[in-house]
Amino acid sequence: MNDRVRLARIALHWLIEPGNETVHRMVNANGPLRALERLVEGDVPDPQLRGAAAARIATGDPHEVAQAALDRAERLGARIVIPEDDEWPQPVRDLTTLLGRPADDRIDRDVAPPLCLWVRGAPRLNETLAQSVAVVGARASTHYGEHVATTLAYELAEREWTVVSGGAYGIDAAAHRGALNAGGLTVAVLACGVDKPYPSGNTGLFDRIADAGLLVSEWPPGTVPVRHRFLVRNRVIAAATRGTVVVEASARSGASQTLRRAIALGRRPMVVPGPVTSAMSVGCHELLRERPEVRLVTGVAHVLEEIGHIGSDLAPRPRGPERPHDSLDVESAMVLESVPRRGSASPDELAARAGVDIRTAMRKLTLLESLGFVTRRARGYALAPKPRTPRTPRRPAPAATAPSSPVPQPPPPTQAPPQATPPTQAGPPTHKAPPTRATPPTQGRPPSHATPPTRRTPATQVRPPTQATPPTHARQPTHATRPPQASPATHAGPPTRPQTAPRPQTPTRPQTAPRPQTTTRAPAAIRPQ
Incomplete structure (x- = not known):
């Protein structure tokens, strides 16, 4: 008999959507077996309900569908629970209190208790x-x-x-x-x-x-x-x-509907507030404004106070951090506030500032001194120095390991390629070379002993060591795009000795070439001998 009732309840939920008030009353009046027979036969006063059942019956036999669903649940590891079972949750029976209330749509009317639960x-x-x-x-x-x-x-x-x-x-x-x-x-x-x-x-x-x-x-x-x-x-x-606790809900949210159902059933409605600028908290704030029975909760302590045992699950009151002078009485606090932050004051001055008589001031000052708030000095009373909290010494940072390689020296000035200096130059230059070519070296080791540059770079002018003019920053001329030119006319005469590379200097920082001087006229080319 119990198996037939179980199959009948499954078939009723398949024929008609759960929550239907008419089906619920038919089951309570006639039992699930007779209610199923009436729906199959069309013996239903509601024409919409009769049409919905007929449409489902046209797709399959209710008894066969119920048995197939039960077999499928067994293979899945699920089970069916009906009101006749001991496992049935009794609180869902309270849904019957919502029946018969005026409703605008079908959702608000379909509030009957479920016939079975998977x-x-x-x-x-x-x-x-x-x-x-x-x-x-x-x-x-x-x-x-x-x-x-x-x-x-x-x-x-x-x-x-x-x-x-x-x-x-x-x-x-x-x-x-x-x-x-x-x-x-x-x-x-x-x-x-x-x-x-x-x-x-x-x-x-x-x-x-x-x-x-x-x-x-x-x-x-x-x-x-x-x-x-x-x-x-x-x-x-x-x-x-x-x-029911609603954490976030927009203006149109199913969570708000769940909370309204809880209010109608007499359950405890709770809402977590959110930022006033958040669209996801508009529904929560509207519930708090419109429904006085809705409780604002911010944590588990508030929730347990609403749904827990009366008198045992009370949420503690929030309190700020306790300060040393919180335990003082009003007059002691007034006298303490009248003590100047710097220096001292006599008992008469403190009594006048605190608005108490001299005897009360003396009595409270003695109490404050015993508690360590004030100290007595030659000219009166002053605030006791606050005890300093010992600071934990910081660990010294590990010393940086010295590099094994020697300190790098500034690179020697880059000299122009050998082919850039024509063999027809003679004599030391009488003035600085124009920026269109590299300055020929005058001192240092022969070019044969100098380390050749690793890459081709523009020539850099080097200030002579005896020159006192501070270095100036100037854009270096580019020599890679011009072909070799003849020497200016000022370099006359055959060369008396080979040109040597300048001795590398050891300044503390690299020096830049001096600003090239502007000549009023270009020197004439040397006429070949």
């Missing part, structure tokens, strides 16, 4: 929901909302409370993860079959929930999610728990 997971359903709280919120949540939901669920699970949510993205998923990370129980109430969890991106999360908690649904395995089913599902979340 469960996937090892814990017993009634024991798991006996001490539970719902944590719901927006799908498009912010980092703030996810942090609050995760922390709240974690701390609730640590205190052996079951966290119930809808398994969606955002706040729901954060609440489930927080409870799982704490090693507690969590329940996901779905709007589809327990074998087709939605959204698919949370498949791994649903597997974790099935291993450590419960997946619950009113729809048989294989049912796909539809938009209106999420709103119908919310009534089960509100009814099965002791209270």
Whole structure:
């Protein structure tokens, strides 16, 4: 008999969407077996209900569909729980108090208790929901909302409370993860079959929930999610728990509807406030403004005060850090405030500043001196110096290891390539060479002993050591683009000795070439001998 009742309830949920008030009254009046027969025969006064049942019957036999769903659940490892079972959660029966209320649409009318529940997971359903709280919120949540939901669920699970949510993205998923990370129980109430969890991106999360908690649904395995089913599902979340906490909710949010269902059922409604500039907290703030029964909560202590045991789960009052003078009486504090920050003052001056008589001032000063707030000096009383907290000496930084290589000396001035100096130059130059060519070297070792440059670079003018003119920065001329030219006319006569490279200097920093002098006329070329 119990198996037939079980199959009849499954078939009724397949024929008509869960939450239908007419079907619920038919089951209460005639039982599930007779109610199913009446729906199959069309013996229903409501024409819309009769048409909906006929459309479903045209796609398959209700009894065969129910048996196939039951077999599929067994292969999946799920089970069906009906009101006749001991595992049935009794709080969901309170949904009957919502029946008969005026409603504008079908969602608000379909609030009847479920006829059966599909469960996937090892814990017993009634024991798991006996001490539970719902944590719901927006799908498009912010980092703030996810942090609050995760922390709240974690701390609730640590205190052996079951966290119930809808398994969606955002706040729901954060609440489930927080409870799982704490090693507690969590329940996901779905709007589809327990074998087709939605959204698919949370498949791994649903597997974790099935291993450590419960997946619950009113729809048989294989049912796909539809938009209106999420709103119908919310009534089960509100009814099965002791209270509902909304972490984030936009202006139009299903989480707000869940909280309104909890208010109608007499459950504890709670809301976490958010930034006033956040669109994801508009719904929360509107609930706090419009519904006086909604309680503002900011942590697990506030939540437990609402849903916990009366007198034992009271949230502590927030207090700031205690200061040494917090324990002083009013007159002592007044006298202490009258003591100057620098220097000292006589008892008469302090009494006048504090607005007390001299005897009271003397009595309070003695008390303040014994407590270490003031010290007595030759001219009166002064503030006691604050004790200095010993600082931890810093560890000296490790000395830098000296490099093994010698200190690099500035590179010797780069000389022009040998082919840039024609052999017809003679005599020392009488003035500085124009910037169009490299200055021939006058001192130093022969070019044969100098280390050849590793790469071709423009020639750099070098200031003679005896010159006292400070170095000036000038743009060096480029010699790589011009062909060799004849020497100016001022260099007359055959060369008397070979040109030698300048001796490398050892200045403290590289010196730059002096600014080239501007001549009024270009020197004439040397006429060949």
